[in-house]
Amino acid sequence: MSKQFDLVIKNGVVVTSGDVGPLDIAIKDGKIAHLAASIPEDAAERAIDAEGAYVMPGGVDAHVHLAQDFTSGPGGVTGKCADDFMTGSRSAICGGTTTIIAFAQQNRWEESLLDVVTAYDRGASETGCFSDYAYHIIITRPDVEMLKRELPVLVNEWGITSCKLFMTYTAMQLRDNELLDVMYEARKLAVTTMIHAENGDLIAWLTGECGPPKSIHLELIHTAEKLEEKGLIEPRYHAESRPPIVEMEATHRAIVLAEMIQNPILFVHVGSASAAAVIRKSQTRGFPVYAETCPQYLHLTWEDLKRFHSPQCFENSKMICSPPPGPDDSDQEALWTGLRNGTFTIFSSDHCPFRYDDIRGKALGVLQHAPSMEGSTCPIDQDHVHDIVHGKTGHFKYIPNGCPGIETRMPLLFNYGVMEGRITPERYVELTSTAPAKLYGLYPKKGALMPGLSDADLVIWYPDGRMTPFSLTNDRLHHNVDYTPYEGMSFTNWPRYTILRGKVVWAEGQLLGTPQDGEYLKRKTSQLTTAAVRSIADDKRRVATWLYK
Ligand code: DUC
Ligand code: ZN
Ligand code: ZN
Numbered sequence: 001m002s003k004q005f006d007l008v009i010k011n012g013v014v015v016t017s018g019d020v021g022p023l024d025i026a027i028k029d030g031k032i033a034h035l036a037a038s039i040p041e042d043a044a045e046r047a048i049d050a051e052g053a054y055v056m057p058g059g060v061d062a063h064v065h066l067a068q069d070f071t072s073g074p075g076g077v078t079g080k081c082a083d084d085f086m087t088g089s090r091s092a093i094c095g096g097t098t099t100i101i102a103f104a105q106q107n108r109w110e111e112s113l114l115d116v117v118t119a120y121d122r123g124a125s126e127t128g129c130f131s132d133y134a135y136h137i138i139i140t141r142p143d144v145e146m147l148k149r150e151l152p153v154l155v156n157e158w159g160i161t162s163c164k165l166f167m168t169y170t171a172m173q174l175r176d177n178e179l180l181d182v183m184y185e186a187r188k189l190a191v192t193t194m195i196h197a198e199n200g201d202l203i204a205w206l207t208g209e210c211g212p213p214k215s216i217h218l219e220l221i222h223t224a225e226k227l228e229e230k231g232l233i234e235p236r237y238h239a240e241s242r243p244p245i246v247e248m249e250a251t252h253r254a255i256v257l258a259e260m261i262q263n264p265i266l267f268v269h270v271g272s273a274s275a276a277a278v279i280r281k282s283q284t285r286g287f288p289v290y291a292e293t294c295p296q297y298l299h300l301t302w303e304d305l306k307r308f309h310s311p312q313c314f315e316n317s318k319m320i321c322s323p324p325p326g327p328d329d330s331d332q333e334a335l336w337t338g339l340r341n342g343t344f345t346i347f348s349s350d351h352c353p354f355r356y357d358d359i360r361g362k363a364l365g366v367l368q369h370a371p372s373m374e375g376s377t378c379p380i381d382q383d384h385v386h387d388i389v390h391g392k393t394g395h396f397k398y399i400p401n402g403c404p405g406i407e408t409r410m411p412l413l414f415n416y417g418v419m420e421g422r423i424t425p426e427r428y429v430e431l432t433s434t435a436p437a438k439l440y441g442l443y444p445k446k447g448a449l450m451p452g453l454s455d456a457d458l459v460i461w462y463p464d465g466r467m468t469p470f471s472l473t474n475d476r477l478h479h480n481v482d483y484t485p486y487e488g489m490s491f492t493n494w495p496r497y498t499i500l501r502g503k504v505v506w507a508e509g510q511l512l513g514t515p516q517d518g519e520y521l522k523r524k525t526s527q528l529t530t531a532a533v534r535s536i537a538d539d540k541r542r543v544a545t546w547l548y549k
Helices: 085-094 113-127 144-158 176-189 200-207 244-260 273-285 295-299 302-306 314-319 330-341 382-389 409-418 425-439
Strands: 005-015 020-028 031-036 044-049 054-057 059-064 097-105 132-138 162-166 192-196 265-267 289-293 458-460 497-500 503-507
Touching: 005 031, 005 425, 005 458, 054 425, 059 085, 059 409, 059 425, 085 097, 085 113, 085 497, 085 503, 097 113, 097 497, 113 132, 113 144, 144 176, 162 176, 176 192, 176 244, 192 244, 200 244, 244 265, 244 273, 273 289, 273 330, 289 330, 295 330, 295 409, 302 314, 330 425, 409 425
Parallel strands: 005 044, 005 054, 059 097, 097 132, 132 162, 162 192, 192 265, 265 289
Antiparallel strands: 005 020, 020 031, 054 458, 458 497, 497 503
C-alpha cells in the first residue's frame, strides 16, 4: 500500500522569510504537503534526516544570462555566454537554486519580441534545464506599435511579466524618451521594469569615444584627456571609466522618469553606495523603487582588477562586470546595510558567464583591439586563443562584461551573511527566494513552504561543524566557465541537499538531477509592484497627473 507522503524531511530547523523553528516537512506529488513538530518516518516512502540543520525554500535566482549573445561592446561587439540552460542550471542546483529567470535579449535588428522569446525557448527545450526556469525580455528597440501588440501576448500567453532596459552600451542603450515609451506601456500591463543604470554617454566620454565638440570655438576648447588618449586601456581601467557617480546619475534619472509617469521600477545589479542611497531616498518618499544587489559587489573591489600577476595583465579581465564593484570596501559595507534595512529587495547572481580562454569570451578584449593584434601570426581560432592573448594588455572596452556566480550565490550569502551574523536566516530566505518569487509573480508556488500551494523546492544545509571547511576552487563548480571570481574564498557550509518539486537533485556533492527535470514557469504579474503608488501620486510638481485621466 502506498504511503501517505513521498518524502519526509526530519529534524531540521525550518526557515521561511517570516519564521524559524524545528519542524518536519512532508512532501507529496512534488508539493509541500504538511509541516509539523513531528511527522512519523514511516508515513513516507523515504526520509531525509536534516540533523538539526537549516531547511529552506529553494533559491530563486532572478538574474541569470544563459545562451545569450551579449552585444555590450562598441559597435555591437558580442560576447557569447559560456553556459546554456543545461550547464547553467546544473550549476544552479549544485548551489541550492531551484528556479532561475534568464534573459531573452532583443537585438536592434530584431523587430519582434515574440520571435526573440520563441528562439530562446527553442534553445532551452533543446538542451533541457536542471531547474525550473522563466524569462525576462530585454528590449533594445522599443517601437511603440510593436510594444502595444506584443507585450500583452508576452504577459498573457508566455507569462513573461518583466522587461530589462539598458541606459548604456551603444547597441542597447535607450534614450530617456525611449525609456519612457517602454515604462508607459509596461505600466498599463504591470510589467516589472528592470533598469541597468549606468550613464552610457558619461562612460563613452571618459573612455574617449566622443569626438570633440562641433563648435566654432573649437580651437579654444581644451581637449579633455580621456583614458584612451592617455593609453589607460588595460582591463583595470574598465572600472575607472565607470566611477560610481556614473551609476548614481543614471539611477537618479531613471527614478525621475519612473516617478513622473508613476511606473514602479527595479534596479538590477546595484554596485555602489551612492546609487543605493538614491534608491533609499526614493523609497523613503514612498515611491515604489526596488533594488537588487549581487555577490560581486559584496566581495570584490577595484583592487581585484589588479589581482593577477601584474596590474597590466589581461587575466584581470576575468573580474570585469558592469557596473564595476566599488573602488574600496566602503561600498561593500553600505550594501550589507542595504541588505539588512530593506533597500535591497532581492539578491541575485547576475551570472554572466564568459570564459577567459575563448574567442567569444574575455579574449575579445585582445582580439578586437587592432594594436594588440599587430604582428600576431597565430590564426584567430579557439586552438590559438591562449597564445594570442598571452602577454597582451588588450582594451577594456571590447571585453565582455560579466562574471559567473550562479552556483556560489547561495553559499556566499549563507557563509558571509548568515554565519557571520550580518543577516538573519529569515532575511536570507527573503532575499534569495521569497522576495524574488513575489517580485516576479511566482509566489507562493516558489519562495514559500505553504502546504498544498508551494512546490517542494528545498535547500538543506549541513549541521554546524559537520562539513569540512574548504577554499573554493573552480573545479568544484558545475558551470562551463574556466574561472570563478571567488577562487580561494573559505566556506564552512554549502547546500547538502537540493530538492526540486520533491526530487532530490543534489545530495552530499552528488549531482542526481537531469536536464529533463526543469519546467517552464508561466509567471503572474508582480505581487510587489502592483501595490498602489499613493504617497506622491497627486503631486503635480513630480507627477504627470493628467497622463492616466
Ligand atoms: N548587465 C548585466 O545584467 N549583466 C552583466 C553585464 C551587464 O551589463
Ligand atoms: Zn545589466
Ligand atoms: Zn545581468
